[in-house]
Amino acid sequence: MKEFLSSLLSSLDPQWMSLIWSLFQIAIVTACLILTVIFLVFFERKVIGYMHSRVGPNRVGPMGTLQSIADTIKLLLKEVIIPAKADKFFFLLSPILLLVPALAAWAVIPFSPEFIIADINAGLLYLLALTSFGVYGVILGGWASNSKYAFLGSMRAAAQMVAYEIAMGFALVGVLMASGSLKLGEIVAAQSGGVLSWFWVPLFPLFIVYFISGIAETNRHPFDLAEGEAEIVAGFHVEYSGIGFAIFFLAEYINMALISVLTSILFLGGWESFFAGLTFLEDSILAFVVEPSIFWLLIKALFFLFVFVWLRASFPRYRYDQLMSLGWKVLIPITIVWIGVECVMYVMQVGPWSVA
Amino acid sequence: MNMLQLLKKLSLIDFIKGFIVTLKAFFRRKVTVQYPEVKTPLSPRFRGKLALMRYDNGEERCIACKLCSAVCPAQAITIESEERADGSRRTVKFEIDAFKCIYCGFCEEACPVDSIVETNIFEYHMTENHQRIQTKEMLLATGDQHKDQTIKNKKKDSRYR
Numbered sequence: 001m002k003e004f005l006s007s008l009l010s011s012l013d014p015q016w017m018s019l020i021w022s023l024f025q026i027a028i029v030t031a032c033l034i035l036t037v038i039f040l041v042f043f044e045r046k047v048i049g050y051m052h053s054r055v056g057p058n059r060v061g062p063m064g065t066l067q068s069i070a071d072t073i074k075l076l077l078k079e080v081i082i083p084a085k086a087d088k089f090f091f092l093l094s095p096i097l098l099l100v101p102a103l104a105a106w107a108v109i110p111f112s113p114e115f116i117i118a119d120i121n122a123g124l125l126y127l128l129a130l131t132s133f134g135v136y137g138v139i140l141g142g143w144a145s146n147s148k149y150a151f152l153g154s155m156r157a158a159a160q161m162v163a164y165e166i167a168m169g170f171a172l173v174g175v176l177m178a179s180g181s182l183k184l185g186e187i188v189a190a191q192s193g194g195v196l197s198w199f200w201v202p203l204f205p206l207f208i209v210y211f212i213s214g215i216a217e218t219n220r221h222p223f224d225l226a227e228g229e230a231e232i233v234a235g236f237h238v239e240y241s242g243i244g245f246a247i248f249f250l251a252e253y254i255n256m257a258l259i260s261v262l263t264s265i266l267f268l269g270g271w272e273s274f275f276a277g278l279t280f281l282e283d284s285i286l287a288f289v290v291e292p293s294i295f296w297l298l299i300k301a302l303f304f305l306f307v308f309v310w311l312r313a314s315f316p317r318y319r320y321d322q323l324m325s326l327g328w329k330v331l332i333p334i335t336i337v338w339i340g341v342e343c344v345m346y347v348m349q350v351g352p353w354s355v356a
Numbered sequence: 357m358n359m360l361q362l363l364k365k366l367s368l369i370d371f372i373k374g375f376i377v378t379l380k381a382f383f384r385r386k387v388t389v390q391y392p393e394v395k396t397p398l399s400p401r402f403r404g405k406l407a408l409m410r411y412d413n414g415e416e417r418c419i420a421c422k423l424c425s426a427v428c429p430a431q432a433i434t435i436e437s438e439e440r441a442d443g444s445r446r447t448v449k450f451e452i453d454a455f456k457c458i459y460c461g462f463c464e465e466a467c468p469v470d471s472i473v474e475t476n477i478f479e480y481h482m483t484e485n486h487q488r489i490q491t492k493e494m495l496l497a498t499g500d501q502h503k504d505q506t507i508k509n510k511k512k513d514s515r516y517r
Contacts, residue, residue, distance in 0.1 A: 051378045055388045314378040315371070
């Protein structure tokens with residue numbers, strides 16, 4: 001693809017060439033993400049329906065597959081209502097503030113050994129910064145709405161984000177210690193060599209903690225106190241309608257996909273195959289199943305997305321004090337203890353450090 | 357909290373149990389009826405839209421005794437009567453307010469000449485407020501239209517009355 005483009009634009013300056021190539025990649029990733037969100041909305045409704053012994057949406061299109069496209073069109077055609085006493089500028093700014101970091105975080109995701117938009121050295125730090133930046137959109141949206149429910153929702157989101165950001169950061173420190181690099185591509189490369197050399201084995205508690213705090217970070221069930229439709233109607237986005245509401249939703253689902261992909265990359269070997277390291281397969285006609293490719297990443301991410309939905313169908317929402325005690329008294333101590341255990345593993349030279 | 361409880365909590369065993377419950381439901385056979393295409397069977401005793409019946413010679417059964425309007429708990433029935441040239445008493449106005457009617461079936465039980473009946477129609481609607489009043493002509497038309505089905509259902513149910 002890149003060769004084709006460069007032959008097409010060979011007369012251009014190489015600097016312009018790389019800019020066009022980057023823009024092309026960004027367009028592809030963004031388009032795929034929006035399609036993913038459209039699929040995810042349908043997937044979630046269908047899976048939750050099945051778990052409730054219902055059939056879920058099945059009217060629009062074959063098996064209801066066009067349902068979320070119909071919903072999107074409906075939302076786009078709706079009137080955008082701005083409350084009379086709202087701060088108009090911030091009210092309109094906050095959905096964008098939520099969406100931009102959610103999309104920008106995908107710049108450093110290595111989809112396959114070749115395909116990565118920006119292979120920067122501090123990839124992990126960049127991700128940590130951008131995933132926590134999303135909460136500004138939530139807080140600003142709740143504040144600018146000038147509604148007590150929206151404000152309560154955004155206050156809850158802020159406190160929750162502070163509590164779970166720490167646990168998430170510590171879990172990432174564990175990954176950092178095991179891989180010895182902040183580059184996401186190198187983190188995946190450090191996990192090469194079969195299912196058991198992926199980081200979920202030596203870092204199992206961190207893997208669980210990371211996923212749990214990822215759910216809390218995206219304000220999903222059972223940590224969706226910021227929305228809490230039973231207590232505060234819909235939380236921070238209660239005053240939004242039409243496209244503003246759609247953007248909040250879009251950002252939430254993109255974040256969900258991001259956490260799923262990140263969990264796969266950091267703990268389940270990213271693009272590595274499930275069958276890598278099985279030498280008897282490498283010589284047979286099934287050799288293609290040991291090849292690393294983007295499909296393995298997608299399969300792993302899809303599993304975590306299923307867990308997101310599964311969790312929503314299974315458990316009630318946490319009470320606010322339970323949420324805080326889980327974050328501060330359980331998840332953070334576990335991560336700190338496990339970082340200590342990692343130090344012991346490093347000294348004893350087991351797990352990822354055995355070759356060192 | 358002792359050590360055993362702590363380990364139980366950390367193993368997330370309760371969460372796994374919950375996950376298994378929903379996963380079982382995921383693979384369970386779905387029993388949803390796809391309504392407009394598939395309909396559930398109706399009992400012959402089903403109480404639907406009201407109708408007025410006629411004798412086989414075309415004469416309306418109603419003798420304007422007003423028992424139905426007296427027994428109606430929602431007071432949905434309005435009747436006005438007059439004497440005909442042949443000396444028989446008939447209704448000139450027989451109206452049912454469909455918004456007041458609670459489909460209890462008392463009128464049908466009170467009727468001495470089996471004039472007012474409840475059919476098994478439950479799919480009907482109105483788009484304007486005034487359409488809620490069902491006049492005598494409309495009720496008789498419903499009765500004519502669904503005569504056979506209604507008589508069949510009443511016969512099936514007669515043993516239990």
